[in-house]
Amino acid sequence: MINRRHMILASGAMLVAAPATARQAGQPASAAQRWGLLIDTSKCGVECTVCVEACKAEMGLSGHDRPRTDAQYVRKVNVRDPATGAAHSVPVMCQHCAKPPCVDVCPTGASMKRADGIVLVDRHICIGCRYCMMACPYKARSFAHEDQSGQQPHLPRGKGTVEGCTLCVHRIDEGKPPACVEACAARARGAMLFGDLNDPKSEIAQKVAREATTRIRADLGLEPGVRYQGI
Amino acid sequence: MGALAVLITLLALPAFAADLPQWPKAKGEACIAANDVMRREHPDMLKHQRDDTLRLGIRGAKASLKACVECHAATSADGHAVPVDAPGQFCQSCHSYVAVKPDCFECHATTPKATVREASR
Amino acid sequence: MSAITSYTQVRPYTRGWLALMAGLGAVIAVALGAVWHMEHQGHWVTGMTNQVVWGLPHVFAVFLIVAASGALNVASMGSVFGRVGYQPLGRLSALLAVALLAGGLAVLVLDLGRPDRLSVAMTHFNFKSIFAWNVILYSGFMAVVAAYLWTMMDWRAKRFYKPAALAAFGWRLILTTGTGCIFGFLAAREAYGAAVMAPLFIAMSFAYGLAAFILVLSLSFKMTRRSMGDALPARLVRLLGLFVAANLYFTALHHVTQLYFAGRSGVEAFILWNGGIHTALFWGGQVGLGGILPLAVAYGGCGHAPRKRAMMASVMVVLGGLAQVWVIVIGGQAWPLDLFPGMEASSTFADGHVHDYAPSAWEVMLGLGGIAIALVVTTLGITALRLLPAHLGEATGSCRSPD
Numbered sequence: 001m002i003n004r005r006h007m008i009l010a011s012g013a014m015l016v017a018a019p020a021t022a023r024q025a026g027q028p029a030s031a032a033q034r035w036g037l038l039i040d041t042s043k044c045g046v047e048c049t050v051c052v053e054a055c056k057a058e059m060g061l062s063g064h065d066r067p068r069t070d071a072q073y074v075r076k077v078n079v080r081d082p083a084t085g086a087a088h089s090v091p092v093m094c095q096h097c098a099k100p101p102c103v104d105v106c107p108t109g110a111s112m113k114r115a116d117g118i119v120l121v122d123r124h125i126c127i128g129c130r131y132c133m134m135a136c137p138y139k140a141r142s143f144a145h146e147d148q149s150g151q152q153p154h155l156p157r158g159k160g161t162v163e164g165c166t167l168c169v170h171r172i173d174e175g176k177p178p179a180c181v182e183a184c185a186a187r188a189r190g191a192m193l194f195g196d197l198n199d200p201k202s203e204i205a206q207k208v209a210r211e212a213t214t215r216i217r218a219d220l221g222l223e224p225g226v227r228y229q230g231i
Numbered sequence: 232m233g234a235l236a237v238l239i240t241l242l243a244l245p246a247f248a249a250d251l252p253q254w255p256k257a258k259g260e261a262c263i264a265a266n267d268v269m270r271r272e273h274p275d276m277l278k279h280q281r282d283d284t285l286r287l288g289i290r291g292a293k294a295s296l297k298a299c300v301e302c303h304a305a306t307s308a309d310g311h312a313v314p315v316d317a318p319g320q321f322c323q324s325c326h327s328y329v330a331v332k333p334d335c336f337e338c339h340a341t342t343p344k345a346t347v348r349e350a351s352r
Numbered sequence: 353m354s355a356i357t358s359y360t361q362v363r364p365y366t367r368g369w370l371a372l373m374a375g376l377g378a379v380i381a382v383a384l385g386a387v388w389h390m391e392h393q394g395h396w397v398t399g400m401t402n403q404v405v406w407g408l409p410h411v412f413a414v415f416l417i418v419a420a421s422g423a424l425n426v427a428s429m430g431s432v433f434g435r436v437g438y439q440p441l442g443r444l445s446a447l448l449a450v451a452l453l454a455g456g457l458a459v460l461v462l463d464l465g466r467p468d469r470l471s472v473a474m475t476h477f478n479f480k481s482i483f484a485w486n487v488i489l490y491s492g493f494m495a496v497v498a499a500y501l502w503t504m505m506d507w508r509a510k511r512f513y514k515p516a517a518l519a520a521f522g523w524r525l526i527l528t529t530g531t532g533c534i535f536g537f538l539a540a541r542e543a544y545g546a547a548v549m550a551p552l553f554i555a556m557s558f559a560y561g562l563a564a565f566i567l568v569l570s571l572s573f574k575m576t577r578r579s580m581g582d583a584l585p586a587r588l589v590r591l592l593g594l595f596v597a598a599n600l601y602f603t604a605l606h607h608v609t610q611l612y613f614a615g616r617s618g619v620e621a622f623i624l625w626n627g628g629i630h631t632a633l634f635w636g637g638q639v640g641l642g643g644i645l646p647l648a649v650a651y652g653g654c655g656h657a658p659r660k661r662a663m664m665a666s667v668m669v670v671l672g673g674l675a676q677v678w679v680i681v682i683g684g685q686a687w688p689l690d691l692f693p694g695m696e697a698s699s700t701f702a703d704g705h706v707h708d709y710a711p712s713a714w715e716v717m718l719g720l721g722g723i724a725i726a727l728v729v730t731t732l733g734i735t736a737l738r739l740l741p742a743h744l745g746e747a748t749g750s751c752r753s754p755d
Contacts, residue, residue, distance in 0.1 A: 023290065064396070068403065082694075108472055116288065123338055124282075128464045134538055152340060158338030
């Protein structure tokens with residue numbers, strides 16, 4: 001029986017050219033896949049915030065004009081080598097580590113890694129202790145410091161729990177790329193490549209096999225799913 | 232024992248006195264299960280589904296809070312969706328009648344997608 | 353020795369007792385009001401941010417929890433290490449350990465984003481998390497110490513006295529190790545990320561716990577007009593000096609290790625030299641007030657009576673201890689995470705520069721509430737049960753020989 005909901009899901013999947021196909025209803029996420037990003041910072045403008053704005057719209061992050069406590073799932077970090085003067089602008093979001101410290105430290109298991117490598121917060125059992133925020137080397141998580149409104153149906157978020165980039169898990173499950181990737185391709189220079197690192201036929205897997213890529217704080221051994229070129 | 236029964240009856244009197252809950256009509260033709268099943272079992276259905284969807288990534292389950300909201304959120308005269316947890320609306324009418332506060336809408340959207348709502352309270 | 357010590361309850365409902373309880377009750381009521389405000393509004397009304405995620409409540413909570421395990425040491429000295437002179441103090445020591453832990457945990461729980469979900473924390477365990485282990489260690493500590501207290505008070509349970517004492521001592525060492533590891537296991541935070549955090553926390557607990565014990569013992573004896581003599585405070589203050597020295601030693605070890613690693617020179621310069629309030633609290637609070645001054649009072653030629661010296665040194669250790677926990681908790685977070693080592697970074701999310709943190713009044717109220725909870729539990733304990741020795745003067749004087 002196909003209900004209205006399934007129809008909506010199916011129509012969404014057909015509209016966008018999908019890098020991967022939507023998972024069948026009723027099928028769990030599988031460890032056969034490992035979703036990842038490859039970001040070429042040489043294509044990132046210093047002033048460009050297309051990915052950041054797309055994320056805010058997609059996730060319903062309205063903000064309260066309080067920069068110290070407002071949530072940011074992705075941010076542009078401007079880095080400069082003091083020795084050479086070389087500068088880059090790097091989009092930094094949850095790096096979806098294979099060995100995420102936030103998952104290790106979470107007392108209740110709310111901070112979790114899905115089978116396909118996406119790191120999420122199960123806000124149903126998050127108690128708001130913020131230990132994951134202490135543990136994350138990338139400062140990828142935010143704490144909801146006040147009542148939230150204007151939530152998107154696909155991204156529940158509320159006061160007193162921790163949140164962060166979900167790699168747009170709701171879009172991936174429909175066979176669509178994350179909102180930041182789509183927006184960067186449409187409105188900026190297409191610096192972001194999304195795909196399944198485990199699939200040898202995927203563009204991202206072929207590119208990381210062919211070209212030199214780096215990961216932020218690779219020395220920590222967390223094996224992030226987000227890779228960079230140009231830093 | 233008898234005194235206890237009288238006490239319980241007295242305590243329950245306000246419930247008898249209150250008007251039965253009323254809520255706007257749903258958009259769809261039929262719910263996923265009969266009314267008596269839904270009334271009794273919707274918390275378990277949603278709890279089971281939330282763990283399956285979030286932790287395992289199983290999409291398209293029969294029971295879904297998002298689908299509840301899509302079907303049951305009323306539309307106001309000016310075309311805006313009315314939050315399901317507003318007084319007299321689908322979720323709130325029954326929940327205030329039975330004096331149970333659902334935790335869902337601390338986080339979950341109370342209206343279907345594609346409606347623009349005011350920024351902050 | 354403890355067999356002939358007589359213990360008496362504190363008489364309740366006297367004017368002083370009522371005043372004390374009313375005062376502490378008022379502090380707790382204010383703290384609960386602050387909690388209600390913080391939870392209703394959300395944490396944006398506090399000084400805590402997405403950069404400094406743990407604030408003043410955690411300073412008080414960590415201090416109280418660390419002091420709790422240390423407060424049990426006096427009992428352990430008597431039972432595990434056979435120092436007979438400490439045995440009459442074992443009961444109060446156990447009670448104070450439970451009371452301080454209750455106060456610390458209350459602050460920790462009431463600062464959670466969702467304190468209403470405490471039951472979730474008690475039913476969902478991620479056994480890879482040192483935090484989850486601490487939930488078990490803290491609740492277990494309460495149970496083990498309660499059983500230990502029972503064996504001290506009930507002569508029929510006398511044969512379990514030694515095993516219970518050993519269990520409690522072992523448990524407290526593991527508990528403080530666990531608390532230290534909360535910070536020690538954070539690889540990316542440059543101010544911590546070292547196993548030395550665990551023994552450092554144990555040394556801290558010895559010092560804070562004994563200081564809290566001396567303060568509570570002296571004040572309760574003074575307020576209930578019990579005699580103590582001079583031998584015991586003199587011994588306690590010497591012991592406190594030893595623990596303070598151990599704390600200074602591990603602190604020095606930690607910072608020397610950090611200074612030796614070239615990559616950590618930034619965070620060390622921040623804590624030790626140019627970190628503003630954190631540097632001031634490190635040198636003035638932690639090292640000066642909480643380290644060198646109490647050492648001087650404990651061993652130096654300060655002419656005051658031993659009881660006065662013990663009190664003075666204990667107050668200094670408590671204040672210095674709060675400063676030390678501030679430097680660890682807040683100072684460690686104020687230093688930014690280094691995503692791109694060797695590079696200068698900036699962003700809208702406060703990357704690459706030191707984070708400022710100013711505690712709100714609400715957080716101060718909550719922290720003081722935790723101390724008040726610990727004192728109320730202590731007062732109720734010595735009122736309801738025979739935990740406080742009727743007097744100590746001669747008893748301690750006569751048993752100095754085994755020392």
